[in-house]
Amino acid sequence: MARRLKGASSADTRSAILDLIRSSGQISRTQLAERSGLTESTISKVVRGLIDRGLVVEGGHAASTGGKRPVLLELNRCSRWAVGLSLDFARISIVLCDIFGNVVHSDILRGAGDDPPQHVIDRVASDLARFLERHEIAGRDVIGIGVSDAGRIDAAGRSLRSSRQASGWEDFDVEAALGERSGLPVKLENDANCAALGEFWSGRIPSADDFVTLYMASGIGIGFITNGDVYRGASSNAGEIGHLSLDIDGPACDCGSQGCLEVLATPAAVVRDARANPDLWRRICADGEPESTRTAFSAIATAAVAGDPDADALIRKSARYVATAVLGLTNVLDLDRVVLAGPGFAIAGEIYLETVSDTLGRLAFMRRVHPVIVQMGDTGPQTAARGAASVVLHSHLTPHHVRE
Ligand SMILES: [Zn+2]
Known part of the structure; x- marks a missing residue:
């Protein structure tokens, strides 16, 4: 220092x-x-x-x-505020955080759906203005807006573009459009990095520690914090552990490879396997067919926690794949702390935590040199939005990215 x-x-x-x-x-x-x-x-x-x-x-x-x-x-807890948004297809979470990254107000907005990007941004900007007015927050006291999205940076670098399938988002500059409509600085960041910075900023992690946050929502990614900042790689696309192949002859993945973590362990993979077991699927649908992959995965995770052996086996299989990926990462980076975060861990997080801890305890290459702490982070539905607000606080208040 x-x-x-x-x-x-x-x-x-x-x-x-x-x-x-x-x-x-x-x-x-x-x-x-x-x-x-x-x-x-x-x-x-x-x-x-x-x-x-x-x-x-x-x-x-x-x-x-x-x-x-x-x-x-x-x-001074109430001196400045940061807004966090998570731009999801089905719903948009909005949070207002104090300077410590604590959520003080939140709301759920209509999802992006298939609307053209500019319409979504116009709608979000109007909703945001009403949200701030309702809570009597002056725009001048808001440091900025952090936007979390599952996506990647475009070839030119800097600006993260959405990878959402809906047409138009790939070439749409979210930072510029929302910045213009809201009059506030906007920072777009992928959801795993948001989750990692959220854990860092909330103070649960000592600022001198290097650590990885594995974030699971519909996909799986990691945020690697080193020297108090996110490790970004050559084009700001570091962290795509979801496309680490764990089975070279495994099922095909959208990325072109085979047997990626994402096709083996995500909620969609667990739901796919559950559908292939008619007895289990009948039990999952006892109260009606789940309306989305997210709700189906929640039902399977709930059944696993309640002791349904088939559901438990599927969650444990997913957890073993996650643990295998984390083990490889831990060996490569010599990590001593891994945080599991995101709504994918909200219900059966204990099973994942236990499986990852057990795997690292038995197999981590440096296990006789130092232990690897595995801990549960924020798994609430607002993890990404709260993390996005932390991105703004981090960007504004730390020596790495000073914004005057
Ligand atoms: Zn892949």
Whole structure:
């Protein structure tokens, strides 16, 4: 930290100090000086600026170490807000997060469906304006909008384009269109990276740790956080573990390969296998045919947790594939922490957690050198939207991407 901050620009210094305050919860000026390697007078000046801007407040005192009890600094919870959106076919989640990434208000909007992209963005921008007005949030206090989407970056880099099948989205610039309609900065990020930054920002992960978040919704991806930022790769498309082939003679995948994790372990794969077992499928449909893959997977996961042996076998099979992919990743990256997140783990997460932990405990190449912690992250329906809001907070408040 000291090496990085000496000679850094004032904006970099300010965001680094802000990030230290965030990740510490509460911290004194003296501790800030110790941890940053900056002088106390520089710290005082930067902190005064942060207090003047309303980003930081003084809150309570630390225990005395002999002299006066030092004043503790903390982020001003309600000083700035970030909006998170997850652009899904069936529904659009919208959340308003405080500066810590906690959801303070949320709503569900009509999904993108087959509407043309510009119509969806116009509709979302109007709904967003009403949402902020209803909660009496001034636009000037909103740092920006994070948008989560299952997708990839286009060949030109930078702007993430949607991979949604609906026509028009592939060439549609979501950041520019929503930015123009809302008047706020917009950052588009894939859902797995959103989930990973959400875990990081929420403070559950120490800021010095490198870790992977495996995100499962309808697809499976990972976000790899290293040095407090997302690892992006050559074209910002790192993390497509869903297309790691686990069976070279396995079923064909949309990507052109065979036996990818996605065709073996996703909710759609589990539902496909359940349909092939007439007895199980009859039990799953006892209260009527599930209306979507998502609801069918929920019913199978619920049956597995309740002890249905066939449903349990299918979930465990999916979990073994996930565990095998995580094992390979752990061996390649020498990870010591893996987080499982996303709505795919909402019901039968314990089975996945147990299977992945057991596999890594038995088979991780470095198991005698260090343990690998496997933990459950956010699995709520708003994981991606909340993560998207964290992308905005991270982008605005950390030294990696300072936005003035
Ligand atoms: Zn594939």
